[in-house]
Amino acid sequence: MAIKTSYLAKHVRTLKPSGIRKFFDATAGMTDVISLGVGEPDFVTPWNVREAAILSLEEGFTSYTANAGLPELREAIARYVDDYYCVSYDPESEITVTVGASEAIDIALRAVLDPGDEVLVVEPCFVSYAPLVSLAGGVPVSVKAKREHDFKVQARQLEAAVTGRTKAMMICSPNNPTGSMLSRAEMEQIAAVAKKHHLLIISDEIYAELVYDDLYTSFAALNGMKEQTILISGFSKDLAMTGWRLGFVCAPRELSQGMLKIHQYAIMCASTMAQHAGLEGLRHGRSDMADMRKSYRQRRNFIVQSLNDMGLPCYKPEGAFYTFPNIEATGLDSETFATRLLHAERVVVVPGNAFGSSGEGFVRCSYATSMSQLQEAMKRMRHFMKNL
Template identity: 60%
Template structure:
């Protein structure tokens, strides 16, 4: 067979041309090609999915349950999600028309933005933040507007931060607490103040609460619980972080029926439904893994306390994060950019961290380190970082 080649210039969309590849992935790919690496870069639990969860998935396969589920997900799973949200966060959502099971929380974010954003709409994004938010807003034709939070406030969002950025074109705000990358939480009092601004300007809220269970020093303040927020909030969460199920790709959205129905329409065409066997695993996770989850949370808290204390002892300023499993130490005293610091640390000491600038302009001068690693790895990482600081021509020494 003869293949005839013709000239063709790829005709990619302007939106795709504008966005950049993930900065996290670049460092992860670099690290994966090296030996003796300690990776503190990728936000993934180091725990294995509990056996009973894996077994539930296997059992569904053994029974031959391999067909599509309802587009919105298994009714049993939606009911379990509804019960769980009420039990743990005092939230009430109807499993029939206010909950949609998604392919990870990431699809939930995508669906929410597709459902509410028109070209030219401004979306406030609290930064530093997860790297996907601004690119996804841009792909929808929206305009991402950075709302920087300050290190001196432990990266907690203030109502004035939001009010200063609202314009007549502002349609929505994206919140993510506990936060990736800073580990900051949103206190109940701060949420109350932010809610007043949001309600005043009639904004839609997309609240990514994937780390909600990983709150260490106080209970999680869920955004829909604030006065005036439930009717305007799209809550996004999932099973990846708290249940150690990253590879299963199961998440969910909980929202008032008009928003949930709009997202379900998009989900029907884009995904059909989440994986059937993964949904059965998620159902088991919600109903029978409370003890395992609590053990993970205790372990993360211990690692957080050790890691923050150790980083401070070797000369890096670092606030104590209230949630998630990241620390966000300042490296400004070294005189290096966050990119240069991360690259030099990786090449010289084989410790992979993520430069703060990939999480927004406000992240420059910081690095993100995940403590979802064993204590042995964290101890070795601290030793290597200390050696790097002592033996590199940086301003800290």
């Protein structure tokens, strides 16, 4: 009898599927569903950005670009980062255009981790962080940002988690899924831990433009931190370009060139059409960003008030487009709450445990959908809560 063999690598066989995808799949075949689960703007990519892509095709720009990206796009990114993030990078050697911020995270981890190196992963966090650390041969170490601290990790927590194997810490601010944002003072305390232990900060700053009530600060802009920071961002959220898959990573030359080598072998280059679109967005898209941000702020205020009024305590997010209400008073765990809400009221939210064990007792609700849809979703959730 033949011996049954799996050709999949063990670390892939044991990899858990995305908790977000599970709930999207559950809606297949369902009608009249309102999704508060998707981390995607409901806006269409601005017309001038789409037109730039169309024009690039009409003019025959269909070949590969330089591996690191169009020189003029990298120059535009350098100007933008200098202006908004307040940190300077050489467009020729310190910036790589990637296939979304997701690829940037992947190549950053693969470039810096040796087998067994530990990465402090601040939770709750985006679903891909810990799996990508593992796939790069590293060991993810969860550090839980707590509700009583408004989901902002404390420097002393990171300090306590450092071991002789710790290589880096991964932080997203503004945060997905909580919307919390570290203040400059809090970041400086965390930076002091990184300096003390010679740790890299892999900083996911994809929501940097979606900040509502304060000024934005990048880890790379803190005194002496550029050399210890990998800055990751992209075009998906602030310019509503999720499907274009366009991001970028900025880092000191040695780190940047290491990531570029991986990018060359794995990807070659980001989509030429998307790069032309991104260039137009950086040159002439700031007003569109501001308009979207204004709309998100209005929606944030509405959904936070609504959730609190129906008995789901909700921290007021300072950035991104997510709320993270506490559902413990219902007596349900987060997955049961989300499943019952979906089947009873046709509203999709994401269980908090999809973002790490510290997310249990919460659900993520995205307000990147129209106000009319949000109003209907809140009406349905109120009905659900009354029936509970």
